[in-house]
Amino acid sequence: MMSGKVRVLIVDDSALVRQLLSKGLGSDAGIEVVATAGDPYAARDHIARLRPDVMTLDVEMPRMDGVEFLRRLMPQYPIPVVMVSSLTQRGKQITIDSLNAGAVDFVAKPTTDVARGLKAMILELCAKVKLAATVDVSHWKNRRKELPKLLKASGGALAESTDKVIVIGASTGGTEATRRIITRLPAGFPGIVITQHMPPGFTQMYAESLNRESAMQVREAKTGDRVAPGLVLLAPGGKQMRVIRSGGRYEVICEAGPKVSGHCPSVDVLMESAARSVGGNAIGVMLTGMGSDGARGMLAMARAGARNIAQDEASCVVFGMPKVAFEMGGAKRLVPLDDIPPLLVGMLTERAA
The missing domain is CATH 3.40.50.2300 (Response regulator)
Structure with missing residues (x-):
């Protein structure tokens, strides 16, 4: 300090x-x-x-x-x-x-x-x-080259994990942290939904930036978008994004609303919806950020059967949101940022086995 x-x-x-x-x-x-x-x-x-x-x-x-x-x-x-x-x-x-x-x-x-x-x-x-x-x-300082995408790590098992949903929450420092995860995942990875604290207008640009670097397709979400393998949906700035179950598939709803836990979009809103609609098919990831948004939602996910992880202090820009999520019991493990992509692949292949 x-x-x-x-x-x-x-x-x-x-x-x-x-x-x-x-x-x-x-x-x-x-x-x-x-x-x-x-x-x-x-x-x-x-x-x-x-x-x-x-x-x-x-x-x-x-x-x-x-x-x-x-x-x-x-x-x-x-x-x-x-x-x-x-x-x-x-x-x-x-x-x-x-x-x-x-x-x-x-x-x-x-x-x-x-x-x-x-x-x-x-x-x-x-x-x-x-x-x-x-x-x-x-x-x-003298930054090393980015680690390669985990194209070989997925094997064939991820094809059996298409009903899984990865739910990511992030704030300060999260744009870089999320990029270092998404750009290392294979094109057929299960659907991902992300709430990153960011004002209107910037989320579309950020999604387009990620999309240019990633094997997965990345876009700013809109109501009715399906959570599907190979697709990353980013909550639009100024709107709350929720995951719902529609028949045999997952979709998102994005609508204007009040701030929750001090934010719109809010990680708590997204993760609480995942707890209700996705349950044990979800994996939650809490990344760097100030405050406690998402801790309550991640705990709800854990109680619904989801397996959750959080970024560790050493690799965080701000060890706020991951710290509270871990202390409340929503996240079971603290993981270095660069270990998160292979861990996600491992968690999915374990469940598919």
């Missing part, structure tokens, strides 16, 4: 935005803005000289966008980064790619009611900057 103030570098091509962010972050007693930069080239000099604890980074910049900067920076100077994202289509895509390139989290710039929206954004940014300061990003 850090002591003293979190030292922050602000990177944005707009002098006005740099001023607003500097004033906003500086108003927090736990944060010190050590420098600002108008482009990634000046930012790199500040990082090498000042060694800030956290960097806030504008998504869209004229000389080099955020994701390209991160791809060059993180293998040499790993630093926790919080993206400051626009809500344009390009801005959303760069944000998702930046999370895959090493950013810890992001905040969205306000587009309506700017005065009130700016105040809310600053509060969110302060909280995420302080959280980012606790994250160990050293694994990005």
Whole structure:
């Protein structure tokens, strides 16, 4: 745990935005803005000289966008980064790619009611900057190549597991964690449903990003979509996703509703529906995230016969949701992130045997 103030570098091509962010972050007693930069080239000099604890980074910049900067920076100077994202289509895509390139989290710039929206954004940014300061990003140093997909591990047994449903919940750090799982699974893997805490607009971009890298098909879910082998359904931002049984198959319902456990979409909503509709045919996976969303739902899944696991502390960005799920008894095992894909294959082939 850090002591003293979190030292922050602000990177944005707009002098006005740099001023607003500097004033906003500086108003927090736990944060010190050590420098600002108008482009990634000046930012790199500040990082090498000042060694800030956290960097806030504008998504869209004229000389080099955020994701390209991160791809060059993180293998040499790993630093926790919080993206400051626009809500344009390009801005959303760069944000998702930046999370895959090493950013810890992001905040969205306000587009309506700017005065009130700016105040809310600053509060969110302060909280995420302080959280980012606790994250160990050293694994990005000289990052090794991704592990291969488990195409040979599935054998023929997965064909007999088509009635199984994998239910995944994630929050802070979850975009990278989920990617490292989904991109290693074979095309015929049983259907997967995911709730990742993310606002409207970003979930579609994230699903498209995963789809480009995965053997399985990945898409943002819509009501009536079937949970089927080879398909990953991601809960849309701003809607609650539930699994239901329709005749002999599983489907999802996605509809607007209030926040549950502080979130929409909520992991609790998804997992409680899986407990009711899927029961012992489900496997639950709780990934990195702040808070306790999903712990109650995962416990319901366990009581309905599901076998559940959670990401271990060492590989989590934030050991919040997995910790509570494990302590409540919903998750029976804590597992390193890179061990989760082969473990899922093993759990399915055991049941199919």
